Amino acid sequence: xxxxRRNTTMNEFEMCDICKAEYSNPESRRFHAQPNCCxxxxxxxxxxxxxxxxxxxxxxxxxxxxxxxxxxVGIKGLGGYHLACNAKNNEAVKRLRSTxxxxxxxxxxxxxxxxxxxxxxxxxxxxRVLRLPAAPIVLMKKREDSTISDFVAPGQSRxxxxxxxxxxxxxxxxxxxxxxxxxxxxxxxxxxEYNDENVGQHSDLYDYLLTxxxxxxxxxxxxxxxxxxxxxxxxxxxxxxxxxxxxLPFKSDIDILGIGGDLKNTFCLIKRNYAFLxxxxxxxxxxxxxEAYKENLEHFKHIFDIRPxxxxxxxxxxxxxxxxAEKMQGVKLIKVQHHKxxxxxTLADNFYGxxxxxxxxxxxxxxxxxxxxxxxxxxxSLENIERVAHLPYIPxxxxxxAVIEPWxxxxxxxxxxxxxxxxxxxxxxxxxxxxxxxxxKNSINSPLTSSMGRLFEGISALVGVCSDNTFEGEAAMxxxxxxxxxxxxxxxxxxxxxxxxxxxxxxxxxxxxKKEQASVISYRFHRSISEIVYRIVSSISKKTGxxxxxxxxxxxxxxxxxxxxxxxxxxxxxxxxIHRNIPTNDGGxxxxxxxxxxxxxxxxx
Numbered sequence: 001x002x003x004x005r006r007n008t009t010m011n012e013f014e015m016c017d018i019c020k021a022e023y024s025n026p027e028s029r030r031f032h033a034q035p036n037c038c039x040x041x042x043x044x045x046x047x048x049x050x051x052x053x054x055x056x057x058x059x060x061x062x063x064x065x066x067x068x069x070x071x072x073v074g075i076k077g078l079g080g081y082h083l084a085c086n087a088k089n090n091e092a093v094k095r096l097r098s099t100x101x102x103x104x105x106x107x108x109x110x111x112x113x114x115x116x117x118x119x120x121x122x123x124x125x126x127x128r129v130l131r132l133p134a135a136p137i138v139l140m141k142k143r144e145d146s147t148i149s150d151f152v153a154p155g156q157s158r159x160x161x162x163x164x165x166x167x168x169x170x171x172x173x174x175x176x177x178x179x180x181x182x183x184x185x186x187x188x189x190x191x192x193e194y195n196d197e198n199v200g201q202h203s204d205l206y207d208y209l210l211t212x213x214x215x216x217x218x219x220x221x222x223x224x225x226x227x228x229x230x231x232x233x234x235x236x237x238x239x240x241x242x243x244x245x246x247x248l249p250f251k252s253d254i255d256i257l258g259i260g261g262d263l264k265n266t267f268c269l270i271k272r273n274y275a276f277l278x279x280x281x282x283x284x285x286x287x288x289x290x291e292a293y294k295e296n297l298e299h300f301k302h303i304f305d306i307r308p309x310x311x312x313x314x315x316x317x318x319x320x321x322x323x324x325a326e327k328m329q330g331v332k333l334i335k336v337q338h339h340k341x342x343x344x345x346t347l348a349d350n351f352y353g354x355x356x357x358x359x360x361x362x363x364x365x366x367x368x369x370x371x372x373x374x375x376x377x378x379x380x381s382l383e384n385i386e387r388v389a390h391l392p393y394i395p396x397x398x399x400x401x402a403v404i405e406p407w408x409x410x411x412x413x414x415x416x417x418x419x420x421x422x423x424x425x426x427x428x429x430x431x432x433x434x435x436x437x438x439x440x441k442n443s444i445n446s447p448l449t450s451s452m453g454r455l456f457e458g459i460s461a462l463v464g465v466c467s468d469n470t471f472e473g474e475a476a477m478x479x480x481x482x483x484x485x486x487x488x489x490x491x492x493x494x495x496x497x498x499x500x501x502x503x504x505x506x507x508x509x510x511x512x513x514k515k516e517q518a519s520v521i522s523y524r525f526h527r528s529i530s531e532i533v534y535r536i537v538s539s540i541s542k543k544t545g546x547x548x549x550x551x552x553x554x555x556x557x558x559x560x561x562x563x564x565x566x567x568x569x570x571x572x573x574x575x576x577x578i579h580r581n582i583p584t585n586d587g588g589x590x591x592x593x594x595x596x597x598x599x600x601x602x603x604x605x
Contacts, residue, residue, distance in 0.1 A: 063075075077168075087148050134239070258341075259590065264586040275595070339378075345591045345595070347577065362452065377537070409457060459479060551565060552578075
């Protein structure tokens with residue numbers, strides 16, 4: 001069987017006579033215990049410096065000492081290596097952030113439950129998820145008196161903690177007696193490193209290395225979870241949750257591969273009435289990521305005996321994942337629209353085969369009309385999906401550059417609402433505004449977009465919260481983090497067919513001129529978006545009679561928006577479907593692709 005010693009990474013360690021006797025004795029509690037070993041015949045823990053020289057002394061104790069002194073220590077884990085440092089040491093955290101080329105993206109941390117409760121307001125449901133056997137990173141509200149370095153999660157109101165989940169982790173946390181930054185051993189968007197030789201070649205990332213001589217067979221990042229209304233709400237599905245299957249509301253007679261998107265990539269394999277999603281792989285476009293993808297795909301195909309005859313990809317002509325799909329031989333290739341796949345993913349995740357109204361709010365996705373979609377309303381089922389409404393199309397000056405520099409879209413929003421008669425907030429006056437305006441007016445590299453993700457980022461820049469992204473979604477996350485509950489919302493116009501948000505932009509601009517607090521503007525904006533959802537869903541429901549609504553797409557990682565929208569819809573009697581097993585972001589996209597591929601192959605659309 002797969003877990004017999006000869007089929008695992010323990011195969012390299014031959015049992016000594018004493019261990020072999022225990023293993024063979026039916027009266028011993030170690031009878032046929034596959035990982036049975038001892039100090040003489042099992043793996044050996046060592047501590048090295050970044051020149052790969054052995055450090056004298058007990059490895060755990062010495063590693064803890066170096067961490068307390070402000071050094072960065074690489075640690076061999078279950079699905080790869082981590083980089084660890086003292087989470088309260090500003091200089092250590094800043095150095096780690098710089099070395100990894102991390103920007104402002106939040107770090108995950110590891111600590112005991114007692115330590116975590118000193119830094120976060122841990123709800124009962126969050127503690128329950130922390131204590132799951134999967135030991136995921138759980139996002140929780142930061143306490144006002146937290147002593148965690150501000151450089152761990154700059155500008156964020158929540159911190160991500162996990163409990164120790166290997167013996168090395170338990171021993172180290174007990175010895176160091178501090179919360180540790182515990183982030184993937186990699187640079188920027190590369191896959192987590194799990195190969196011992198490659199780790200040795202990246203000695204610039206760490207000062208010391210706590211490692212052992214048992215190989216890691218498959219890489220797997222730590223899973224990341226939020227809780228929503230007391231239940232799990234996945235952000236990244238990986239170690240501990242993969243490869244648990246997702247049961248489907250249909251039975252396929254053909255094996256199918258959903259190849260995933262370019263960001264937060266996963267793939268999905270369908271066999272009969274089950275979908276098998278891969279662990280989080282990362283952002284495509286890097287050779288290392290593509291190699292990791294192929295390695296994991298071959299592993300899944302082998303262990304589940306799946307031979308895809310259909311491959312399903314995105315429509316985007318520039319996606320690396322699409323290019324990979326086009327190069328695969330001997331299979332039928334089907335391309336599906338990004339946000340329709342998100343809708344199908346939400347339905348499939350809920351084992352739902354009926355008709356629903358889909359509300360998909362996302363960053364960017366190539367639309368069937370050639371524009372950039374992302375604020376979409378659909379009607380349909382897994383078999384047929386039709387776009388029935390969307391956010392207004394607004395120019396995105398610079399295309400992908402506007403994703404990195406949201407202030408560009410803020411200018412576009414002002415021009416959309418006021419024409420030439422707008423005044424800039426002080427914090428945007430020094431930007432190259434005239435150049436951006438000329439791009440918009442002359443349609444120079446300014447594709448039209450209906451993206452809700454871009455709207456959140458544009459408003460964040462307009463209000464002065466975050467004008468430049470150092471990682472995907474930073475501006476939107478910071479806008480959510482500062483929101484403070486208040487009354488009021490901004491106006492908009494919807495006549496049952498067309499949505500106009502000029503009044504919303506004007507209302508925000510007026511509040512800025514009145515020097516209203518950004519936290520108040522943020523909350524009113526969130527409430528306005530939830531009201532837009534309700535108004536459009538209500539209109540569609542009256543026309544179709546459908547009372548089930550599916551919410552999906554990366555923007556719905558925003559818990560404030562999700563809670564306001566859920567409350568508004570459920571109070572009006574709608575049955576609302578949200579993700580509970582797989583992420584609402586692009587980490588769940590491949591499931592929707594594979595499901596759509598099945599029905600399109602059967603004649604759906």
